[in-house]
Amino acid sequence: MPILAPADTPVTRAILRADAELKQVAPNLTFIYDAEITPDDLLLEVAKNICECSKPHISNGSVNDKIFTKGHYGIVSCYNSLPLGGGGSTLVRLNLKAVAERSTSVDDFFSRTLPHYCRQQIAIINSRCEFLYEKSHFFENSFLVQEGLIDPERFAPMFGMYGLAEAVNLLCENAGLNARYGKK
Structure with missing residues (x-):
């Protein structure tokens, strides 16, 4: 880029x-x-x-x-x-609109549903990193590491979110609020 x-x-x-x-x-x-x-x-x-x-x-x-x-x-x-010399070891994305669809209220979104799906995302990240670093031995066998082009210590897991505007709009609508993302 x-x-x-x-x-x-x-x-x-x-x-x-x-x-x-x-x-x-x-x-x-x-x-x-x-x-x-x-x-x-x-x-x-x-x-x-x-x-x-x-x-x-x-x-x-x-x-x-x-x-x-x-x-x-x-x-x-x-x-x-x-x-x-590094990069993203994995990338998971959380669809906030889908989380909002599974919530019964704004409070439920923040206290139950969102934390639940965040914990699931963390479990996915941990599982993928365990596979990459411990089970597949990707970095141990990679010519890129052997040639000094990448360093396993310079990789980080990534966590992304999308659907924020849609989630806010849905939560506002379900709460009977006449508000939209970015507007009162």
């Missing part, structure tokens, strides 16, 4: 102009923002692009630099940052 650095360069501006003009959702594009480096007018240009074509995604460079050390990470999809 193309990544735009925080500095204001002619190449960065040209990519933003072309992306806004083409209005394509692919490929993903990420802008690494740094308050110390990125000028306000460039950030405004990035925001205008988001209005035109829903990208680039904005990554907080100074935060990621602290987590991974500067320059030792990659943006692998819209908001996922992973260490270089």
Whole structure:
């Protein structure tokens, strides 16, 4: 995925102009923002692009630099940052709308249903990681590890959620509230 650095360069501006003009959702594009480096007018240009074509995604460079050390990470999809030489050992996603459909109320959603499905997701993550690291011996047998291209210690399981707006709308509707996601 193309990544735009925080500095204001002619190449960065040209990519933003072309992306806004083409209005394509692919490929993903990420802008690494740094308050110390990125000028306000460039950030405004990035925001205008988001209005035109829903990208680039904005990554907080100074935060990621602290987590991974500067320059030792990659943006692998819209908001996922992973260490270089590593990656996601697994990715599970929780459909919040489906969780809301299985809830009897807003309180039930937060006190029973959501925690139940989060525990299930954690069990899935643990099972997949156990298989990857302990049963299949993937990393022990991988030429990528042997050649020093990847490091098993730089992999992390990932947990994603989707369907937030639909879940909020459904929970509000079922509670008799005249509210929608993003609106009172």
